[in-house]
Amino acid sequence: MHTNAILIGKQASPVPVTRAGALRHIKQLDALRAFAVGSVMVGHYFPTLNRFGEWGAMGVNLFFVISGFLITEILLKCKKEVENGQSIRLTLRQFYARRFLRIFPLYYLVISISFLFNFSDVRHELWWYLTYTVNYYGLVTGKWIGLPHFWTLALEEQFYLLWPLLILLVPRRCLFLVPVVAILIAPATRALILARDANPFWWMTTPVCLDTLGFGALLAVCHEMRFHALGTLLSTAGLWVGLPLLIVLKVITGLNVPHYRFGIVIFNIAIGLFSLWLVNGAVEGFKGVVGRTLEWRPLRFLGEISYGLYVYHLPVIMIVSSSWLASASISTPLQKAIVWTLLTILVGTLSWYLFERPINRCKRFFPYRLKRDSPDRT
Numbered sequence: 001m002h003t004n005a006i007l008i009g010k011q012a013s014p015v016p017v018t019r020a021g022a023l024r025h026i027k028q029l030d031a032l033r034a035f036a037v038g039s040v041m042v043g044h045y046f047p048t049l050n051r052f053g054e055w056g057a058m059g060v061n062l063f064f065v066i067s068g069f070l071i072t073e074i075l076l077k078c079k080k081e082v083e084n085g086q087s088i089r090l091t092l093r094q095f096y097a098r099r100f101l102r103i104f105p106l107y108y109l110v111i112s113i114s115f116l117f118n119f120s121d122v123r124h125e126l127w128w129y130l131t132y133t134v135n136y137y138g139l140v141t142g143k144w145i146g147l148p149h150f151w152t153l154a155l156e157e158q159f160y161l162l163w164p165l166l167i168l169l170v171p172r173r174c175l176f177l178v179p180v181v182a183i184l185i186a187p188a189t190r191a192l193i194l195a196r197d198a199n200p201f202w203w204m205t206t207p208v209c210l211d212t213l214g215f216g217a218l219l220a221v222c223h224e225m226r227f228h229a230l231g232t233l234l235s236t237a238g239l240w241v242g243l244p245l246l247i248v249l250k251v252i253t254g255l256n257v258p259h260y261r262f263g264i265v266i267f268n269i270a271i272g273l274f275s276l277w278l279v280n281g282a283v284e285g286f287k288g289v290v291g292r293t294l295e296w297r298p299l300r301f302l303g304e305i306s307y308g309l310y311v312y313h314l315p316v317i318m319i320v321s322s323s324w325l326a327s328a329s330i331s332t333p334l335q336k337a338i339v340w341t342l343l344t345i346l347v348g349t350l351s352w353y354l355f356e357r358p359i360n361r362c363k364r365f366f367p368y369r370l371k372r373d374s375p376d377r378t
Helices: 019-045 047-052 055-083 088-116 126-130 134-141 150-169 177-195 200-204 206-224 228-254 262-284 288-294 297-304 306-321 333-365
Strands: none
Touching (some): 019 055, 019 262, 019 288, 019 297, 019 333, 047 055, 055 088, 055 262, 088 126, 088 333, 126 134, 134 150, 150 206, 177 206, 200 206, 206 228, 288 297, 297 306, 306 333
16 A cells, blocks of 8 residues: 555645635535545435445535534534523524525425425425425335435534534533534444334434534534544544444445444544544645645535535436436436436526525624624623
8 A cells, every 4th residue: 555645645734824824725625525536426316336335325424524624614614603691592693604605595495396286295295305304204104205315415414503502612621522422422323223123214314424524523523623633633533443444334334243332333433533633634634636626616516505415416406317317318327327327417507606605605794703793792
């Protein structure tokens, strides 16, 4: 095996983030989002490739680590404002308003269109979609929801409900414990589910996935609290423990070892650790070929619109499969996957420019830091 610099790109040394460093941080994380949504699309569009890796699961968990990092990073900045006298109520209002503008409009647009055109099962299961509880739908009904990828969106929204309060209210000296506890809860829950042979739909519930969200959050705390040694240790473990563990788990799974269940408990830990290394590398700034690749504008754009790509990618399959395109000369799996990918990117791009970005610009009305003489400050 080659060295890190040759194999996967050299990371910059931990240094205070400058304006240029922050820009690189945003650029490279956007590229990681592109790889995350691309991995999910590979898992759904090229299912035969799943023999080489759990592409959908790896993409979703990379999203969770990125989300855990970015949301916690934002909340830690909000915590500084609270410590400087801004009320928690006002801070939470600003946070949730910005989250609402980024997530809800597109989500409810797709739900509304699906309802109007009687697409999938939205009319029959509307309440589950409207309340962001579709990740519990299978647990209650024993059936898959019609738009199955929406379970991850529901799970993240549930995470957003509790996490801001924890980060803002827990004393700074105890902040480190919050993501650590989240990381520990998840494998313990998975082990309990396996031990009890519980309903398999338990795997989509929030406690089961807290470790990958927690890994991202722990990295954000390390950066904020300047625990550089711990951040470096976690990143190193992500590469030299997480990646080999993923490979071993895939090999063992391929061998169909009888009664092999331990891997189900630790898979998220392995992908979480490896994703943590990727996120830390993007934050610090990968150098060389990897860094230039992650800062390539087309790739960053796909990351910028990755939320739309994720939301639309399965509806595109469903619509195409039920339209005149289903009878067109795109019979091979590769041809179908190419058409689905291009249509998803087209729809995602139009959605970004015509719908999502104009709404996102309204975030300027909800800054995290309000003027000290603001009449809304309490």
